[in-house]
Structure formats: C-alpha cells, structure tokens
Amino acid sequence: MTHLAGTLDAQSRKLLEVDEQIQPSLLRRFFDRLRNQDEKVLLAIIKFYLDGSHGGEDTLDKLDILFTRLAEIPRGDHGSLVRERHEIQRLLQPLLLLLPPSVVSKQEIEVLTQALADLKTEVLACRSFTELAAGGALDRFRTLKRRVGETMLHPQILPVLLETTVAIKNRFRELWEDEETALLADTNKVRELEKQLSGHPEIATPDLREMLETFASAQKRFDQGKDTENLRRDDALKLRMALNRILEQFDVTQFSGIFPAPLDPATVPPSAASPDPVAPPGEVPASPFQADGLLQEYVSKILFALELVGDDRPAAEAVTAKELASLRLEACEVEACRRLLDGQPPSASIAYERARLLVQAAALRIRMDEEAREVDRLFRRGSDHLAETLERASQSLQRASEIDRRFAWIVDDALYRGDTNNLEQLYRCRFRLLRAYSGLWLIHNERGGISPF
Structure with missing residues (x-):
C-alpha cells in the first residue's frame, strides 16, 4: 500500500506540473x-481541481x-441552454462535498446574489456588441468573480453564478454574431473606398489617410486574433471604432459604383469601342455593372x-477557386462578367442584355x-x-419576379x-434563381413576412 501511495503521489505531481x-x-478554447x-x-476533471492540493x-x-460547461446544454447553433436550477444543484452537490464547509454569512450571500442579478439584467439589456463591450458590465462581472474567489464554491452561490455566466455567455455570442456580420459588411465598404481612392488620390484628405491607417492596423490585429483563435x-471594439470613424464622416456610397477600366482603343475589339446607340449624343454610357x-x-x-x-x-x-467558391456562381455567370469587363458585347445588343441579366440574377440569388x-x-x-x-x-422577392420575366423574354x-x-x-x-426565390418565399411567409404580391 505504501508503494502504491507513493506511485499515486508521483503521478499526481506529474499531472500538476503538466497542468x-x-x-x-x-x-476554454478546447x-x-x-x-x-x-x-x-x-466531473473527473473538476474533482482533480477540487482535491485541495493546488x-x-x-x-x-x-x-x-x-462548472459552466457542466451547467449548460449545447445546442446545434453553437449556443447553449442553461440547466434547471435543481439539475445544477444535483450535479454540484457531490462535488462540493469534497470541500471543507464554507463559512459565508447570509447577508453576504444576498449581496452577491443581487449583484449577479443586476449584472445579468444589464448585459441582457444591451442591444449591440459595442454597447456590451464598451459598457463595462463584462469587466465588472469578471472582477466580481475574482473578488469572490473561493467563495464562489459555496453551495448557495455557485448555482446562481453559473446561471448568470451561461446567460451572459449566450448574450455575448448572440451580439457577436450580429457584430461579426456587420464588421464584414462595413470592412467591405471601406475596402471599396480604398480601391476607389487608388484611382482618385485627390479625394484622400490627410484626415482620411490617417483614419485608413488606423483601420488597417486594427484590421491586422483583428485578423491575427481570428487566425490564432x-x-x-x-x-473587435477597436476595429468597430475605426470603421465608424470612416463611415460616419465620409459618404462611402459615393465611391461604391463599379466602373470598368478605361478601354484602350488600340487593343479592344471594334464592338467594344463603338458608341452606345442608346446613350444620347455626348453622354457617357452607363457601366453595365451599375445597379440600384x-x-x-x-x-x-x-x-x-x-x-x-x-482572368488566367x-x-x-x-x-x-476559394475566392469565388462561397458565391456558388455558374461558369456562364463568370464568363458574362468577364465579357462585360472586356467591353465585348456592344450595348443595346441581345448579348449585352443577356450578360447583364446573368450578372444581376447571380447577385440577387x-x-x-x-x-x-x-x-x-x-x-x-x-x-x-x-x-x-x-x-x-x-x-428581393419583388425583384426576383421582375428578373424572372426578363429571363422569360x-x-x-x-x-x-x-x-x-x-x-x-x-x-x-433561371432555375437557380427560382430555387433561391422559393426558399426565401417559404421562410419569409413562415416567419411572418407580408407577401409583396
């Protein structure tokens, strides 16, 4: 027995060193x-930490x-549900028996419980990730847990703490999903601004250049964090602030039009260089990629x-290609874009209208x-x-109906x-457009949308 005890102690020390x-x-990431x-x-890992030797x-x-993982039930959408209070207590009771009795006054328990309830209410009331991240509630929650220390393991405090943690965690995840989508959309707007500025450097004021540099730095840190998990x-908050500074002070939409590069008459086909018969004399034809x-x-x-x-x-x-795979385009849609960019189909021709239709249908899909x-x-x-x-x-459903009529024509x-x-x-x-249309119509109708027809 003595030999066995010594072996177990040695193994325990090795585990502690690794831990x-x-x-x-x-x-957490694991x-x-x-x-x-x-x-x-x-339960086994929790018992390892509760043995009191470290x-x-x-x-x-x-x-x-x-404990938080023990108190939640994972859902398929990467969220979680908090277990019922009695279920949490059932799981915790045998674990907390491993600890010496915790002496905490009734008044202290009431104060901590109320503080947790107030923080939970404050977090759930946040309507955006920025409000949550900048509001200080998350930092105060973390500080409270630090100050509580081992008192968190009290049988009357731990269940309340876990319920609060899961609720805050879920709210954080919900707001972050919305913010992540918004960050991507706003980043694309600023990228488009940078792209347009490369052709119009006279528009770039010193203030705008400074804002774009701040954005680039914040974007780099953000991407590095995502890449390393x-x-x-x-x-994320700094990236949002950098984006907001640009989007609030500059009308990015004025740079959002996509125009093909100027054509070199010596290198383009005659049809591409010929004037648009629909355009009034002296007026520059509209880009085939302009849309509402x-x-x-x-x-x-x-x-x-x-x-x-x-285009190689x-x-x-x-x-x-990885850059296009997520858009799930048809080869003919890519070809239509390339032909329009090259100015091959003369405007007001059937080929031109067909190419524009394919591009717009893909965008709508x-x-x-x-x-x-x-x-x-x-x-x-x-x-x-x-x-x-x-x-x-x-x-979108209304526009799909219009584009389908153009397909029919x-x-x-x-x-x-x-x-x-x-x-x-x-x-x-056309059928892929109709499939996207029917999918959106069904879920739009099921979720309470008002039919546009």
Whole structure:
C-alpha cells in the first residue's frame, strides 16, 4: 500500500506540473471546440481541481470554465441552454462535498446574489456588441468573480453564478454574431473606398489617410486574433471604432459604383469601342455593372472576387477557386462578367442584355440566400431586427419576379431566332434563381413576412 501511495503521489505531481503549463484560455478554447462533451469527463476533471492540493487564480478560472460547461446544454447553433436550477444543484452537490464547509454569512450571500442579478439584467439589456463591450458590465462581472474567489464554491452561490455566466455567455455570442456580420459588411465598404481612392488620390484628405491607417492596423490585429483563435474583445471594439470613424464622416456610397477600366482603343475589339446607340449624343454610357441599392453590394462582391481570382483561368475552373467558391456562381455567370469587363458585347445588343441579366440574377440569388439564412437565424433568436430583414426580403422577392420575366423574354427571343446555344445556361441560371426565390418565399411567409404580391 505504501508503494502504491507513493506511485499515486508521483503521478499526481506529474499531472500538476503538466497542468501548470495549461492556461485557462487554452482550456476554454478546447471546450469551445468540443461540442459533444462527456459529463463524466467534466466531473473527473473538476474533482482533480477540487482535491485541495493546488489553488490560485488559474485554478479558479479553470473551475469556472468547467462548472459552466457542466451547467449548460449545447445546442446545434453553437449556443447553449442553461440547466434547471435543481439539475445544477444535483450535479454540484457531490462535488462540493469534497470541500471543507464554507463559512459565508447570509447577508453576504444576498449581496452577491443581487449583484449577479443586476449584472445579468444589464448585459441582457444591451442591444449591440459595442454597447456590451464598451459598457463595462463584462469587466465588472469578471472582477466580481475574482473578488469572490473561493467563495464562489459555496453551495448557495455557485448555482446562481453559473446561471448568470451561461446567460451572459449566450448574450455575448448572440451580439457577436450580429457584430461579426456587420464588421464584414462595413470592412467591405471601406475596402471599396480604398480601391476607389487608388484611382482618385485627390479625394484622400490627410484626415482620411490617417483614419485608413488606423483601420488597417486594427484590421491586422483583428485578423491575427481570428487566425490564432485568440481574438480579444478590445481588438473587435477597436476595429468597430475605426470603421465608424470612416463611415460616419465620409459618404462611402459615393465611391461604391463599379466602373470598368478605361478601354484602350488600340487593343479592344471594334464592338467594344463603338458608341452606345442608346446613350444620347455626348453622354457617357452607363457601366453595365451599375445597379440600384438592392443589388449593387452583391454585384460588387462578385466583381471583387473575380478581381482576386484573375482572368488566367477558364471560367469553369475559376468558379471553384476559394475566392469565388462561397458565391456558388455558374461558369456562364463568370464568363458574362468577364465579357462585360472586356467591353465585348456592344450595348443595346441581345448579348449585352443577356450578360447583364446573368450578372444581376447571380447577385440577387446570393442576396436571397443570405436573407433566407438571416431571417431564420433572427427568428430563432427572437431578434428585434427580424421585421426589417423581412421587409428587405420582400424587396428581393419583388425583384426576383421582375428578373424572372426578363429571363422569360430572353428565352423566348432565343427560341424565336433559333439561337439555342445559350439556352441550357439560361435555364440553369433561371432555375437557380427560382430555387433561391422559393426558399426565401417559404421562410419569409413562415416567419411572418407580408407577401409583396
């Protein structure tokens, strides 16, 4: 027995040495990835930390992480549900029996319980990630847990603390999902501004250059944090502040138009250099990529991705490139964009209208797919933004009906003229548009949207 006890002590010391090298943040990231957690494993690890042979802030932080995982039930959407109070107490009771009795006055328990309730209410009342991150509630919650120390393990305090932690964690995740989407959209706007400024340097004031440099620095830290799975709240907040400074002081929409590069008459085909017969004399023809506010953002996404891919690959290969794969374009849609950029189809021709139709249909399809996912996500969350998203979706449904009529006209014209070479492409793009349309219509109708027809 003495030999066995010595062996166990030696093994325990080795485990402690290894554990000292594991930071709480690493433990948190591990369990964030481990969606199907084993309750028995959690209980065993918690018992290891509760044996009393080691302590300190890191140990309490690790226990906080483990107890929180024990108190929540993971959901499929990366969120979680908090267990019922009696269920939490049932799981905690045998664990807390391992500890010596904790002497905490009734008044202290009431004060701590009320403080936790106030923090929970404050966090749940936040309507945006910026409000939550800059409001100080998260820092005060962390400070409170630090000050409480081992008192957090009291049987009357720990269940309340865990309920509060899971609620705050879920609210943080919900607001961050919204903010992450908004950061991407606003970053794309500023990137477009930078792109347009490269061709119009006279617009760039010293203040704007300084703001763009601040944005670039914040964006770099943000990307590094995401790449290393160690994104800090402050980095996201600094990026938001940098974006807001630019977007609040400069009208980015004035730079959002996408225009093809000036054509060199010596290198372009005659059809591309010929004047637009529809344009009045002396007026510059409109870009084939100009669209209204409904589609311009998505047309810009397509063109920006195409620019990243380059034109050295056939369209059938380009659609599988990582820059384009997420847009799920058809090869004929990529080809249509390239032809319009090269100025090949003369304006006011059937080929020109067909190419523009393919580009606009692709942009609308991407928009409708995004809106369908967003409507479903906001509905499941009970978000206040659902109504405005449903309204935007109504506009997309109306536009889809209009574009489908244009498809019908192009197809009928091709059949009338016996031009069947492009029929399969037109049918594929039209049916994909209709599939996105039907998916959005069904979820729009199911989630309470008002039919636009």
